[in-house]
Amino acid sequence: MKVILQLVLIVMPSFIRSEAIDVTAGRSGTGTGKVIVSNRKSSNGLSMGIKNFERDAGRQRFASYERDLVIDTIEAADYPAEIHVVTTKDGYILKLHRIPDPALLKDTDYSEEQPLNEPGGCQGVVLLMHGLFSTAADFVVTGPESGLAFVLADAGFDVWMGNARGTRFSRKNLNHTPKEAAFWDFSWHEIGIGDLSAIIDYMLRQTNQQSLFYVGHNQGITALLVLLSEKPRYNRKISIAAGMAPVAYLGSGNNEIVKNLAKFNDQLWKTLNTLNIFELTPTENVLQFLGNIICSGEAPTQTVCSDLLAEMFGYSSDQAKLLLPGMLDNALSGISTKQLVHYGQLIQSRKLQQFDYKNFLTNMQRYKQVKAPEYNLSKVTVPFLLFSGSREFFTSSADFQKLVKNLPNVESQSELPGWGHMDFIYNAQVYLKVYSRIIEVMQNFTT
Numbered sequence: 001m002k003v004i005l006q007l008v009l010i011v012m013p014s015f016i017r018s019e020a021i022d023v024t025a026g027r028s029g030t031g032t033g034k035v036i037v038s039n040r041k042s043s044n045g046l047s048m049g050i051k052n053f054e055r056d057a058g059r060q061r062f063a064s065y066e067r068d069l070v071i072d073t074i075e076a077a078d079y080p081a082e083i084h085v086v087t088t089k090d091g092y093i094l095k096l097h098r099i100p101d102p103a104l105l106k107d108t109d110y111s112e113e114q115p116l117n118e119p120g121g122c123q124g125v126v127l128l129m130h131g132l133f134s135t136a137a138d139f140v141v142t143g144p145e146s147g148l149a150f151v152l153a154d155a156g157f158d159v160w161m162g163n164a165r166g167t168r169f170s171r172k173n174l175n176h177t178p179k180e181a182a183f184w185d186f187s188w189h190e191i192g193i194g195d196l197s198a199i200i201d202y203m204l205r206q207t208n209q210q211s212l213f214y215v216g217h218n219q220g221i222t223a224l225l226v227l228l229s230e231k232p233r234y235n236r237k238i239s240i241a242a243g244m245a246p247v248a249y250l251g252s253g254n255n256e257i258v259k260n261l262a263k264f265n266d267q268l269w270k271t272l273n274t275l276n277i278f279e280l281t282p283t284e285n286v287l288q289f290l291g292n293i294i295c296s297g298e299a300p301t302q303t304v305c306s307d308l309l310a311e312m313f314g315y316s317s318d319q320a321k322l323l324l325p326g327m328l329d330n331a332l333s334g335i336s337t338k339q340l341v342h343y344g345q346l347i348q349s350r351k352l353q354q355f356d357y358k359n360f361l362t363n364m365q366r367y368k369q370v371k372a373p374e375y376n377l378s379k380v381t382v383p384f385l386l387f388s389g390s391r392e393f394f395t396s397s398a399d400f401q402k403l404v405k406n407l408p409n410v411e412s413q414s415e416l417p418g419w420g421h422m423d424f425i426y427n428a429q430v431y432l433k434v435y436s437r438i439i440e441v442m443q444n445f446t447t
């Protein structure tokens with residue numbers, strides 16, 4: 001306990017800083033709908049876009065949802081960009097980024113539907129969902145040659161990117177501001193049930209489609225599995241799902257650091273709650289904070305630990321280092337402490353299950369049973385393509401194989417030797433080894 005308290009003192013200043021950044025949380029209740037359309041060609045180079053973003057960063061915080069890094073990067077690359085806003089049933093106002101298919105935009109008249117899957121027509125609608133501590137920026141930061149959103153757009157898809165509640169693009173709620181504890185009372189469970197369902201329904205309405213393709217990175221798959229098992233009717237709305245570095249089962253590996261995280265998980269939850277800390281932001285201080293917890297006791301040396309943590313956030317990737325550090329910071333985003341602690345519980349239990357309040361009454365109240373219920377993966381009928389790296393931080397090969405075994409409809413699975421989870425964004429071979437295979441399967445898909 002003493003260790004943890006010291007650590008919290010280290011980490012406090014960064015939380016105070018994160019409060020100051022919160023200003024996008026506004027009072028002006030934005031409804032669901034499209035905010036801006038920009039399909040004009042932009043003459044800016046990519047570097048110009050970044051510069052403008054940095055120069056305007058201060059002003060942007062106070063502006064509404066009109067400009068951001070993702071939109072600037074898309075426009076700088078000369079692709080059409082749109083922002084859409086979706087409100088969930090529980091009041092979270094989520095921003096969606098879109099690179100619409102130019103075939104759909106030809107007459108800038110959306111009512112003139114192009115038939116899908118025809119030569120020159122739209123290949124289909126695809127939703128990309130980012131991982132833990134990330135945002136839609138992950139799918140564009142590496143630029144038009146290798147960013148997943150761009151290569152999908154080039155292949156003829158109508159590309160949408162979600163931003164989970166609590167991330168820098170989705171920090172509004174009709175009833176709460178991010179300063180209130182109630183705003184942060186969510187995990188990836190709610191991101192699946194609340195955010196993904198609202199986003200998918202909105203996209204299908206907007207594009208007049210029955211189903212869409214889904215590509216999830218890391219937590220993007222955890223949330224999808226939650227949705228598909230808890231609300232099985234969404235299985236019909238997804239034709240194929242591709243999972244990159246999917247997180248589902250945890251704790252089967254022998255990683256001492258991961259074991260340590262599980263050991264301190266309950267204390268961490270209690271301590272952060274006591275101190276009214278509900279948001280974790282991926283700053284140096286937080287890395288240090290988590291590092292100190294995870295790397296205490298029996299775990300390997302501090303250096304090994306911080307290396308692994310750096311990898312967890314993508315700092316260690318060679319290509320990430322090449323990108324402007326400021327840009328990487330802008331690509332990263334905060335999460336609720338509950339999101340992390342919920343993952344910690346999966347390591348403890350080795351089950352894919354709902355949040356355990358570790359309190360008889362609360363569990364009874366929420367679940368009508370003492371134990372946190374497991375997600376029933378036999379209800380997930382969507383065909384999956386799964387890609388995992390052998391150098392994953394949280395997930396071991398055994399965890400990954402457990403997911404492959406328990407998902408009823410795995411079409412293909414591969415483990416990429418030496419890859420960590422950020423390789424699915426930054427690795428120089430990601431197009432060749434992963435994206436091109438996903439695109440091929442989606443293009444060959446017919447109902």
Ligand SMILES: *[C@@H]1O[C@H](CO)[C@@H](O)[C@H](O)[C@H]1NC(C)=O
Pocket residue numbers: 376378379
């Ligand atoms: C899980 O779902 C399957 C398929 O709907 C069902 O047959 C099975 O009873 C469920 N298992 C549990 C533990 O609820």
